[in-house]
Amino acid sequence: MNGVFWVLLIGVGLAAPYLVYPVFAMKLLCFALFACAFNLLLGYTGLLSFGHAAFFGGAAYITGHVIKVMHMDPLIGILAGTLFAMVLGAIFGALAIRRQGIYFAMITLALAQIIFFLALKLPFTGGENGLQGIPRGHMLGFIDLNDPVAIYYVVFAIFMIGFLIIYRTIHSPFGQILTAIRENEPRARSLGYNVERFKLIAFVISATLAGTAGATKSIIFQFASLTDVHWQMSGEVVLMTLLGGMGTLFGPVAGAAVVITMQDELASFGSWVQVAIGAIFVVCVLIFRRGFVGELARLLKAKSS
Amino acid sequence: MSDAILQARGLSKKFAGFTAVDNMDLDVERGSIHALIGPNGAGKTTVFNMLTRFIASTSGSIVYDGTDITRHSPTAVANRGMVRSFQISAIFPHLSVLDNVRVALQQHLGLSYHFWRSSRVLESLNDRAMALLEEVGLAEFADVISVELAYGRKRALEIATTLALDPRLMLLDEPTQGMSSEDVGKVTALIQQVSAKRTILMVEHNLKVVESLADKITVLNRGEILAEGPYAEVSRDPAVRQAYMGTEDV
């Protein structure tokens, strides 16, 4: 079944700018990458981080600053944002990784709140107004990112690279140990695995790719703002992941697509959107607990057996 | 002087005002099967936890194979070849039986941090894993998801994963607990078999098992050593009979 998904993903991905509004497609890819990065942690390592907005938004600010104020190439901007997220991920990870379950979630939340505070207070972020008007510029000097189709394919390439890294990580010797840790941590420890180090590496990879997503977002929207570092952003990515199906490779992509589309399509209904989103959650949690992709996989499995 | 693979000196553990293990010395001889017995709450599991560094000792020192490991992490201890089992069965429930063993074997491959490699590199471990399963009689269950195994087989699987690390010292906490007598016999034989090239330290309440396996027995009572020696000797000790074995014969 995964084969079908791969074909679908790449096919739709390549055709997208001719099918839908390119900015929408790019936004979707950005959040899909964010959700996939998050899923590496939640779905495959069993760690619920409630502070991923710090990586996403933090990277967005750094990228924006590097491009707008330091006038660097967009690619350098994205790399700078990604690197920042990686370092931040290492710091968060070092502080939080020894904690379990809800404590882990809360300590990442607290750290992310501190990043939020910094984003509000530091002079270069533009405070409440955010970092606006980030120029798209020319990547590597020749790819004109102001051309909607060109920028779309750049974003698609970034997404695919990120997605492949995640795929590889899950299906690697390293991923095998992550699964073992999730299954029975004390036993993994007693077999001589340094559980903390495995979790930390997974955390850093996840943070880094979340950063890549945020960095890319700031170029697409030419914008980095407090929304990107707000705890609700951390919440949103949890939702995307769960809706699509945590611990499934393609689930987060589907989840991101659903959430983003919903936000987009329902934008004119005011508070009723909130009510609708709330109701969808309730229904999903009660009925589609495995997420869309998870449920689909189960159905197909049930049929084949 | 005898050749001790593990030496503990003055080992103590205090829990908030309660002394679980009190100034205990323990020598485990290389190549032997050593049993730790004693009444409930005597501190056996606590000793195990301290030796494998799962909990920190309040005082005392532990020397394993010539190295002082008193401050090492549980991981470091395991990597030096001192591996434990748990009082409750410890497997990776949703992995297949084969994968359970492979996870342990992978430890020696040195690729475990390689998140950029395909997991296909692990297929080289299959033969070794099957051999181990063969050894504990689980070869035919290799593809079964391990939760689905019966209790006794889970214990066997656990022993197989422990063996995969090629440990020099195995610590087994009540390996036969909860098994029917049929399985007890099998596991006893298994322990006997794997002890050939290894040292084993075990906690066990089943005196039959202890009698048939142990070269040396340490009886713990209220955190202190009550008696030490071979089974025949210890089982005649009136203090041991009173504190542990009771009046009747087993």
Place this chain on the structure above:
Amino acid sequence: MSELLRIENLNAWYGESHILHGVNLSVNRGEVVTLLGRNGAGRTTTLKSILGLVDKRTGSIQVDGKEIIKQPTHKIARLGMLGYCPEERGIFSRLNVDENLNLPPRLSDDGMSVDEIYSMFPNLAERRRSLGTQLSGGEQQMLAMARVLRTGAKLLLLDEITEGLAPVIVQALGNTIRQIKERGLTIVLVEQNFHFAAPLADRHYIIEHGEVAEVIEASEAKAKKERINQFLSV
């Protein structure tokens, strides 16, 4: 002698898996019966089915003439005056020893007093204020046993109570069972340890593949030794 527990054609399921296939047994007031069998034979499941702790069950379970198979779990204990000591002990880690002991509601006035219990299990008396998880494996086992004795239950369902206990304690426990039997309590005992069970029991039920494979009266136990060994491979 009146019949206290009667089980007819009991079937039980965990999810999709059908574990018990028509168990029949009957226990008279004041008797001790044991359920023997290999690992996974379905002995624990039989006890759990009586209490409604399986996902689905059919057949008939009567305690003192009352049909309880349709009742929800929390009513069964009260209706049948049941006391249950589970295999995995079920000590509450966030409660201390005292609280664990006092947790189950009293079912009748015949229960042992807390003082009686502590004199029976001095280990526990010493650790009254310790939390459940801080007890050693064996201490937890004692506490689980002590807990049912306090409630004044008339019918005790005891699952592998000698597991993980030092031989001295096992012997003490044997005496305890004898004492409570003298008080007129009825006991269903799941055991691996035939040496422990044999002298206590009035009757043995051997369970195999979710069915009663053999019923052996205590008087026949010696004679049927072979048969028992064959089932249990002692």
Place this chain on the structure above:
Amino acid sequence: MSLNAILAQTMLGLSTGVFYAMLSLGLAIIFGLLNVINFAHGALYMLGAFVALIGYSYLGPWLGFEDYHMGFWTALIVAPLVVGGFGMLIERFLLRRLYAFDHIYGLLLTFGIALILQGILSNYFNISGTAYPAQPDVLNGIVNLGFMYFPKYRLFAIVFSIVVCLATWFVIERTTLGAVLRAGVENPKLVEAFGINVPRMVTLTFGFGVALAALAGVLAAPIYSVSPLMGADLIITVFAVVVIGGMGSILGAIVTGLGLGLVQGLTQALYPPAANTVIFFIMVVVLLIRPAGLFGKEA
């Protein structure tokens, strides 16, 4: 700062702290006893305040009694009952289906419920708040505490909340009922096998935790304005309080709630921009030193 100023800030901190304490107490009960992370707690607090407001301003006309206004004291009883009842329905018909699964589903479900409640009320009420006009006359006015002038009503709210918190603590930690509740969390099946109706107990407990939130909502109505988002702003902070205190620790929730109110009060005096963030700084530090929180027991 002068001594008077410090005392004054302490009083103010306390008056924030009691709300943290009441809310985190409810959350701690629900988490500690049911293992549910109730994201709807803030929304239910808000609902409590709205029951009071609607009871005063709209209920009479709706029912055809133009002159009926539900008073504050009545609201103090009615709101917890109504909202608690609503909570019990949520538990009985929705949450109950999720106990078998990961905690995260309970969190998501309650998050969804919070969105629904806030969304609905946002459609009918002003988001920046509506005044609750029914503060009782006896509590109007200001007392001179020597070092400051303090509204009588806030004094009442402080004393009342502390009494409620301590009573709750006593019941849960010191009575058999409490022990049954704690045991029910750990192994509901077994407790049921002892003859206790665990599902009903769980429903009641959830209702009680929610009722505490509603009670806090009614108490808050005269102080702050009643707004559909009043709980959304608070919930994350209250989560932090519960975590700092130690998830599930009843005493921890109360003491930490009061304590952090004080800390926040002092921050407001010393470095106001950090007032909303200081709790998270403290949380990071506390969890690094005491991983299970100040009063939590290590697992």
Place this chain on the structure above:
Amino acid sequence: ADPASNGSVKIGVLSDMSGVYKAIEGPGAVTAAKMAAEDFGGKVLGAPIEIVSADHQNKADVASSVARKWIDRDHVDMLVGMDNSAVGLAVQGLASEKNTITINTGAGSSELTESQCSKYGIHYVYDTYALPVGTATAMVKNGGKKWFFITADYAFGHSLRDNTSRVVEDLGGEVLGSIEAPLSTTDFSSYLLQASGSGADVIGLANAGGDTVNSIKQANSFGIVERGQKLAGMLVFLTDIKALGLDTAKGLEFTTAFYWDRNDESRKWSQRFFEKHGAMPTMVQAGVYSGVTHYLEAIKAAGSDDAKAVRAELGNMTLNDFFVQNGKIEANGLMSHDMYLAQVKTPDESKSDWDLLNIVSTIPAEKAYIAQSDSACPLLK
């Protein structure tokens, strides 16, 4: 060819439909825009007028992504609304780059027409420069010489505080200090007590919406006003007075661009609005109607909906209607017009539900708004 590009004139109302500014602008703004389109006859230059709307959720990125989509894909010709300064700045920048007119009716930041001014951005109702002029002047003249601020800790609050300080100091008053309170604080008592302890005559509230409401309410409960200090709300909307109740708010003075009960014309329009919306209009909602109407008139005058031509027409008009007196849209996008100093009635004075304010005086446009010569807008250089 067709004078209206793409066959219709599309106006997008981008507003907070679910958050804190909902009552100030929100659905009421959509109602107002629709009224304007209808009153205009539903057509301009023969092309139908369409109104679309969306919720920006107070998030600048949501706002800019909606704006981008509207402009790129849906061919929206003009955007109106955009309460919240961050949203306003983001959308204005983006729209101008894409040659689209924005009429900002909701946001306060004077940045919109200062350093971040843009070719097609118009700031219509009020700004942080204009707000303090009337209020602070009146209060200083009545003896409120010493001021202390409680400032919402973000760009809008800072700018409001700085502008007010300037007015106070120009008139010989003194600013004793300021506390930066985080946005959306629920309990202001600590700040109020510190402000009160400073010995100031006036506590200036450089904040908005819920923050203003809560600070006034809590000041009242601590008896601060009773003991002789005054409060000055720098930005107060009609809905805030509703939220506070007259009992609490009575006597409060503030500057506003519009009050429904000011004259016959405003009453007549507001009454119509009330019938559709169920509440009297805020200055922002009235501004939306006025802004849309003038935009449509400019299209008619220009004979095309091309942004450049329309913008030029708008610059040439003098705006006068029920909402605006002596309005002029300057080159930097600022619509300068008369403002009013209002005072909240006591409960006894108030005769009906919405009878809330007295208009104390009119502040002429040239005093209320910054002179073009002083503007920092790069377009003017």
